[in-house]
Amino acid sequence: MxxxxxxxxxxxxxxxxxxxxxxxxxxxxxxxxxxxxxxxxxxxxxxxxxxxxxxxxxxxxxxxxxxxxxxxxxxxxxxxxxxxxxxxxxxxxxxxxxxxxxxxxxxxxxxxxxxxxxxxxxxxxxxxxxxxxxxxxxxxxxxxxxxxxxxxxxxxxxxxxxxxxxxxxxDHRLRENFIERVFCRNRWRGLVAKGLSRRSLVEFHTAHKLLLLAHNEAAYRRMGKLVGSAGTIPDQDLFQQYELEFQSALNTKATVRRHVNVLQHAMGHLKNKLQSRQKREILTAIQDFADGILPLIVPMTLMRYNIRHFDVEYLMGQLYFDPHPKELMLRNHA
Ligand code: SF4
Known part of the structure; x- marks a missing residue:
């Protein structure tokens, strides 16, 4: 359900x-x-x-x-x-x-x-x-x-x-970036507090995939290699390097172009569930965001609704769609 x-x-x-x-x-x-x-x-x-x-x-x-x-x-x-x-x-x-x-x-x-x-x-x-x-x-x-x-x-x-x-x-973009990094660090801290394992690191990395891609794709790929190198370097070094790369990747400002790429990538997981009218509606909102006519929150909200409605498991696990409480309204201006 x-x-x-x-x-x-x-x-x-x-x-x-x-x-x-x-x-x-x-x-x-x-x-x-x-x-x-x-x-x-x-x-x-x-x-x-x-x-x-x-x-x-x-x-x-x-x-x-x-x-x-x-x-x-x-x-x-x-x-x-x-x-x-x-x-x-x-x-x-x-x-x-x-x-x-x-x-x-x-x-x-x-x-x-x-x-x-x-x-x-x-x-x-x-x-x-x-x-x-x-x-x-x-x-x-x-x-x-x-x-x-x-x-x-x-x-x-x-x-x-x-x-x-x-x-x-x-500055709305710098504000969102900082708050996002704070929530990311808090999630990381939560992971460490529960006992960081290689498996939980893989899950953490996967859940942050789209969010990281919106900031720095090259860093996301480097971090993937780091996660894949588990077992070949001491765990403590792996976790420490990952955290540094994680925060440094998030420190690269997310741009409109990168957000658009991520939204289009996410659409790839959703489009087969949608009727052509719904698809058109979302793609138009993404284009309007790319053109600076609408804020990020609009395509994001449309996609969130459909992800929930169609129970798209992969996207439901992506923190990109929910990196911080919506009450902070950080994406209403981005
Ligand atoms: S916290 Fe103290 S030292 Fe820092 S800027 Fe304020 S008054 Fe100055």
């Missing part, structure tokens, strides 16, 4: 373990906490009002945690004798060493909490993910830019962790 709910359709319960809450690190000031240098905050409503319904937050303010106090002098990245240092220009105090030691230890602690992702405050010399201005000693901007010091440690020590800046979350 065909399943009758969206949840049944895409086996959310199988891959989303309700006992494993979604947990993300976040720059404390984004939650509205007055921890900035001027006793202000940088509350982000998408984080506090929307994501808070789905995620548990682990707030981190590196500058407060290294003891810089509130309020405090502003700090910046300064190029000094070939190195980038974290300095308070008004006092000349150099926080590089204390921040580096703190960041290394803090990231190790966060790894023990097994986060699913991290949202960083942009334009901060501590938290900024990229393009943070570096200055020369004379106060002029240098030619280079860098990551904030804490963000750099996160990237270096935890390359598989989905990271994003709050400003970039205003």
């Amino acid at each position: 065909a399943p009758d709910t969206e949840t049944d359709l895409h086996q959310r319960s199988r891959w989303h373990d309700p006992a494993l809450p979604l947990r993300i690190g976040v720059s404390t000031c984004l939650l509205g906490e007055a921890v900035r240098y001027d006793k202000g905050h940088a509350k982000n409503r998408f984080v506090t009002d929307t994501l808070s319904r789905w995620f548990d937050f682990v707030p981190v303010c590196p500058e407060v945690e290294v003891g810089m106090g509130i309020p405090r002098p502003t700090i910046r990245l300064v190029e000094r004798e070939g190195e980038v240092r974290l300095v308070a220009p008004s006092t000349g105090e150099d926080f590089t060493d204390v921040m580096a030691a703190y960041a290394e230890k803090k990231v190790t602690q966060l790894q023990k909490l097994d986060l699913d992702g991290y949202i960083l405050k942009s334009r901060s010399p501590s938290c900024g993910m990229e393009r943070i201005k570096v200055y020369l000693e004379n106060g002029m901007p240098a030619q280079t830019s860098d990551s904030g010091m804490f963000a750099a440690a996160l990237k270096r020590q935890w390359p598989a962790l989905p990271l994003e800046e709050e400003g970039r979350l205003n």
Whole structure:
């Protein structure tokens, strides 16, 4: 008998373990906490009002945690004798060493909490993910830019962790990409928690096939080879490499062209069940999405309905059709 709910359709319960809450690190000031240098905050409503319904937050303010106090002098990245240092220009105090030691230890602690992702405050010399201005000693901007010091440690020590800046979350595609990566990491964590085996890895890889193809087909094929190499390399290495490849593949932005390819591929599994009018309706919606007339949610919804109606087993197992809760409406604008 065909399943009758969206949840049944895409086996959310199988891959989303309700006992494993979604947990993300976040720059404390984004939650509205007055921890900035001027006793202000940088509350982000998408984080506090929307994501808070789905995620548990682990707030981190590196500058407060290294003891810089509130309020405090502003700090910046300064190029000094070939190195980038974290300095308070008004006092000349150099926080590089204390921040580096703190960041290394803090990231190790966060790894023990097994986060699913991290949202960083942009334009901060501590938290900024990229393009943070570096200055020369004379106060002029240098030619280079860098990551904030804490963000750099996160990237270096935890390359598989989905990271994003709050400003970039205003871009619908980047937002969907980040949330998708967070849910993917949570599913991966669930798999590991249950005891990762080669068989479960094959099933996981299969369930994410269309989703991965929408991002990076070459990476999907590489990961397939990796899964196929089970037994020839130590399991731990295999799982570690897979996770890295998995997150790195998802980090490639899904494009309209790739989505269209995936939808057409999925149609190959559905079309024999459809009458010509239904087929035409879906193909027109796919074309309209390709032409930018309709959002992804439209062909997706039509296909989901038919997959459920005709009980197409292969597509029912594909997380591409259900990578995150529909209430987040992430594909309504994509
Ligand atoms: S950007 Fe980072 S260091 Fe600065 S106030 Fe926010 S959380 Fe603290």
